[in-house]
Amino acid sequence: MDKFQFHAPTRIVFGKATQEQVGTLCKEYGAHKVLVHFGGHSAEKSGLLELVCHKLQEAGLTYVLLGGVVPNPRLSKVLEGVKLCQEQGVDFILAVGGGSVIDSAKGIAYGVANPGHLWDYYSGEKKITAALPLGAVLTIAAAGSEMSNCSVLTNEDGWLKRGLSTPFGYCCFAIMNPELTYTLPPYQTASGCVDIMVHTLERYFTAPTTQELDIVDRIAEDLLKNVMRNALILKNNPQNYAARAEIMWCGTLSHNDTTGDRNYGDWSCHQLEHELSGKWDIAHGAGLAAVWGSWARYVYRENVSRFTQLAVNVLNVPNNFRNQEAVALEGIAALEGFFKQIDMPTSISQLNINLTEEDIQELAYKCSFIGKRTIGQFKKLDQTDMAAIYRAAK
Amino acid sequence: MDKFQFHAPTRIVFGKATQEQVGTLCKEYGAHKVLVHFGGHSAEKSGLLELVCHKLQEAGLTYVLLGGVVPNPRLSKVLEGVKLCQEQGVDFILAVGGGSVIDSAKGIAYGVANPGHLWDYYSGEKKITAALPLGAVLTIAAAGSEMSNCSVLTNEDGWLKRGLSTPFGYCCFAIMNPELTYTLPPYQTASGCVDIMVHTLERYFTAPTTQELDIVDRIAEDLLKNVMRNALILKNNPQNYAARAEIMWCGTLSHNDTTGDRNYGDWSCHQLEHELSGKWDIAHGAGLAAVWGSWARYVYRENVSRFTQLAVNVLNVPNNFRNQEAVALEGIAALEGFFKQIDMPTSISQLNINLTEEDIQELAYKCSFIGKRTIGQFKKLDQTDMAAIYRAAK
Numbered sequence: 001m002d003k004f005q006f007h008a009p010t011r012i013v014f015g016k017a018t019q020e021q022v023g024t025l026c027k028e029y030g031a032h033k034v035l036v037h038f039g040g041h042s043a044e045k046s047g048l049l050e051l052v053c054h055k056l057q058e059a060g061l062t063y064v065l066l067g068g069v070v071p072n073p074r075l076s077k078v079l080e081g082v083k084l085c086q087e088q089g090v091d092f093i094l095a096v097g098g099g100s101v102i103d104s105a106k107g108i109a110y111g112v113a114n115p116g117h118l119w120d121y122y123s124g125e126k127k128i129t130a131a132l133p134l135g136a137v138l139t140i141a142a143a144g145s146e147m148s149n150c151s152v153l154t155n156e157d158g159w160l161k162r163g164l165s166t167p168f169g170y171c172c173f174a175i176m177n178p179e180l181t182y183t184l185p186p187y188q189t190a191s192g193c194v195d196i197m198v199h200t201l202e203r204y205f206t207a208p209t210t211q212e213l214d215i216v217d218r219i220a221e222d223l224l225k226n227v228m229r230n231a232l233i234l235k236n237n238p239q240n241y242a243a244r245a246e247i248m249w250c251g252t253l254s255h256n257d258t259t260g261d262r263n264y265g266d267w268s269c270h271q272l273e274h275e276l277s278g279k280w281d282i283a284h285g286a287g288l289a290a291v292w293g294s295w296a297r298y299v300y301r302e303n304v305s306r307f308t309q310l311a312v313n314v315l316n317v318p319n320n321f322r323n324q325e326a327v328a329l330e331g332i333a334a335l336e337g338f339f340k341q342i343d344m345p346t347s348i349s350q351l352n353i354n355l356t357e358e359d360i361q362e363l364a365y366k367c368s369f370i371g372k373r374t375i376g377q378f379k380k381l382d383q384t385d386m387a388a389i390y391r392a393a394k
Numbered sequence: 395m396d397k398f399q400f401h402a403p404t405r406i407v408f409g410k411a412t413q414e415q416v417g418t419l420c421k422e423y424g425a426h427k428v429l430v431h432f433g434g435h436s437a438e439k440s441g442l443l444e445l446v447c448h449k450l451q452e453a454g455l456t457y458v459l460l461g462g463v464v465p466n467p468r469l470s471k472v473l474e475g476v477k478l479c480q481e482q483g484v485d486f487i488l489a490v491g492g493g494s495v496i497d498s499a500k501g502i503a504y505g506v507a508n509p510g511h512l513w514d515y516y517s518g519e520k521k522i523t524a525a526l527p528l529g530a531v532l533t534i535a536a537a538g539s540e541m542s543n544c545s546v547l548t549n550e551d552g553w554l555k556r557g558l559s560t561p562f563g564y565c566c567f568a569i570m571n572p573e574l575t576y577t578l579p580p581y582q583t584a585s586g587c588v589d590i591m592v593h594t595l596e597r598y599f600t601a602p603t604t605q606e607l608d609i610v611d612r613i614a615e616d617l618l619k620n621v622m623r624n625a626l627i628l629k630n631n632p633q634n635y636a637a638r639a640e641i642m643w644c645g646t647l648s649h650n651d652t653t654g655d656r657n658y659g660d661w662s663c664h665q666l667e668h669e670l671s672g673k674w675d676i677a678h679g680a681g682l683a684a685v686w687g688s689w690a691r692y693v694y695r696e697n698v699s700r701f702t703q704l705a706v707n708v709l710n711v712p713n714n715f716r717n718q719e720a721v722a723l724e725g726i727a728a729l730e731g732f733f734k735q736i737d738m739p740t741s742i743s744q745l746n747i748n749l750t751e752e753d754i755q756e757l758a759y760k761c762s763f764i765g766k767r768t769i770g771q772f773k774k775l776d777q778t779d780m781a782a783i784y785r786a787a788k
Contacts, residue, residue, distance in 0.1 A: 003408065003409030003412070004406075004408050004409065005405065005406060005407055005408070006405075006406040006408065007404075007405040007406065008402060008403075009402075009403035009405075010401075011399065011400075011401040011403075012398075012399060012400040012401065013399055014397065014398050014399070014400065016397065016400060018397070054460030144615065181427055211642055212621055213639060213643055215616065215617060215620045215640055215643060215644055215647070216643075217611050217620075218616035218620065219616060222609060222612035222613060222616060223609060225612075226608055226609045226612065245607060246607055246609055247610055249607055249609060249610075250609055253609070258652060
């Protein structure tokens, strides 16, 4: 690649019992009063929340709690957090959860530090210039938000789901204990594995003219193979520490730009999926699995060799030098086969969504920003292309 | 691995013409008056230094120059830089060069911001608590200092070479244009490639009880293979952009902890080599190549399977499940064979050093801190072991 940037300043503290360092880490990064932000009851039930609060106290910090973040986190909860932080004089936000909680925390950190309506920043009208400092105790391996500068929020007004990446969107630290992911249900674990894989696949499929570094390709391919192997282990043994650790660290690497600069990535599947989970509130990774194959078959002719490489290097398809296209297609089918193996959907109907032609038109209309944008780098897709992929993925 | 930390906050700006961003980057990180620190005449001759100064001026910054950093950078030059910074009110240090220049710049950044004698910090008697902010324009791919928090200085009083890693030792940014490494002589290029490989090999050989992540092993193995392949390309074609780019990015990844947390690494070869280059002023990478094989044969029985893995996964030695030891030894010989292929020494005599038994005793005495420390994690080595390895590497 001729030009890329790499910036991943978050300090990672990885391993068993690392959550016990949460108080000293918050303090080290300047916290006095912490907003502890979390999701449902699992953080309470497991005792993690109590431990976190205890460790904050031990470090001489005060805190306020705000739970109730849902998957595909919502603007209203973020605004509630902003108000609470302003009222209480919070100077540090600690996310205890997965990508949804971290993304919600990033939204709050932006909302406190930037004037006006927060959604104007997510819709691209205004530019973020600051954020409250953030930390994370990760409990779900999937989104990679713990080390990326990305966040995604859903505005209930119109059910619009929008992503925002800024230089201020990095956590100061992330505590990653694979044991904290033991109790994640199989469907969520599998969905997280797909999300991790697609973060790297989006980066793997750049514009055909972008020159990639071999070492970045090799790391991407290793990561994909490693996630596939360990996702199968977790299907039968969800409390396998080594497999949880592999998936957790791969989740971070897949989205901190080690497998490619996000600015050159394709991101079509993410954009197409955001409309699905914005409207039907499905698990993000499952949505990605449902559209990936249809996207791949729609675009692969742009650069067959790239899909052949994926097939051979990742999916163990034997190369056939006389028929590269057949190899590419076998690779796409093999990846869909893997999704099926871990009980992920490969069509939208398998998400219990009965997509009508009207739905398809609405999704493409919204995904194209009412016809104003194309998506994708590997192949640029307009509103008609988007509708065709939704139709094929039906 | 049960516990590791990962922290690599440096912002990387990689690719052609990126040196033109140097002024805006220094400004972004708060510079007003910059110390431009460099080595010999190559930065002047190539016009890079002039461009850098021009870009600083263009950004409205003032600067002072300090050149003359030599390989195995010396304390006296660092102290000269500290004095200059204090006299001139410098608030940002820009290293234009390779690892020696960056390490010297780190020394200056520490010297300005910490009280007392700088060497007390390098000898481990005092603890660094601050540093001036630093940036780098990299012109040699080898040391990885652009993204690591390490620096190594040589004290001419006793020719002691000591490393220092601190949380304040990270550059704010590093500009990496592979073209800037085109003019590096073949011997220095090859020596850099060995240094890169050994940064990762030191991390590959952890204490036998340390649990590694598979993904980290795979990245390490790919990095080693990629450096070997591209080092051979550069031997015949030093201005191959793609190969220079692969080596340059691998140099960073090999030492920013992507291939393993340095705290679990072995580092024996580095410690053994530091005594050699401290005393005889040889190229660091060449010194590493000269001792690696002797170290490996001295320690491999601690954990044969690790060396077997290196042999099979990196050096294409066919596995022999009935005789793992033979595979391990064949791998060690194969890596030495590669060093020879790129004209690197595999013994100390090939560095034109005629090691006497007296020298051996002196090196082991110094390397063991007059018998007070052991080195190594894969196998702990005392003064007697060190002498035995020097003797075998003779």
